[in-house]
Amino acid sequence: MGGWRLIGNSRAVNALASAVSSGSPARSYIFAGPERVGKAAAALRLAQALNCAADDPPCLSCETCRRIGEAKFADVLTVTVETATDGSALKSIAVEQMRDVEATVALAPYEGRKRVVIVDPAEEMSAGAQNAFLKTLEEPPPHVVFVLVSANADRLLETVRSRCRRVDFGLVAGTEIEAGLIERGTDAEQAAVLARLAAGRPGWALEAAAAPALLAKRDEALDEARSLAGMDLADRIDVAEKLSAAFKRDRAAVDETLEQWLGWWRDVVLTQSGAGDAIANLDRREQIAADAERHDRAQVTAFIEALRETRQHLRANVQSRIALDALMLRVPTKRQETRDRRQERAPAANT
């Protein structure tokens, strides 16, 4: 299945490829799994495979494959959360958007063999949108394939889920990401670092290889993860306010920041448990070791749990300010350092 040329998740990809080559793709799929592991890329490959006229599709080089890859093919439609006129993201995929989909898919393909509708992130469909979509799913026109892309598939209505063939995607081994980057022209040293930092997410690694700005953002997030632990509560609440405002403009960026924080503290705990070889942020080994010395392991573990919960709450549309304020209460404090300071003061008091 070399034609699909995706990094990792070969079982999922092989299943899709053989469904296409045997002429029996499902009418509707759910591609489920964590962020940035290749679900959206696989959805595009499926659209290419269904429309490419080469002997062993997708060839990835013909006009059809190329235009689908550039989102310029009339019969491949991606439905996502729209941006409001003021630049902020709307809360969800609206019922009107899914009604438009219903009207579009009723028409025969315009230039290809199949119309492919990708809904990403599918769990952002409002309840109304899911119900509108359900009607289309019950009697899909034969020339249509739907792909619901979701990192939180359990938030889809059971009635929607039960009408889709589920394909699970998972985190990808670092060695596979590294090889994939090298194959795409990243030099070996850089590929090794990015593969490690990607923590199983080839999408992140590819993006970072193409856009050094992403690495700068990561550095910023990691610096913040460290400095938070030294701030008093008032300053941490200021950070929560800033993040909450950012969340209204760009949810994914805030989720990425929290993911980086999570990665940082995970590395700290790994180091505390003597598994420092397994850390992801290899280039910051010394800082991680210092934080591992400085912080109480139980506090760090509790904060990792708090970060996970906060990300879930934000995805479930809990009020961002409340969720982020609560998170700030659970930031590890530099217990070790205050103890050191007390010890330094003690002899002075005797003189």
Ligand SMILES: [Zn+2]
């Ligand atoms: Zn092609």
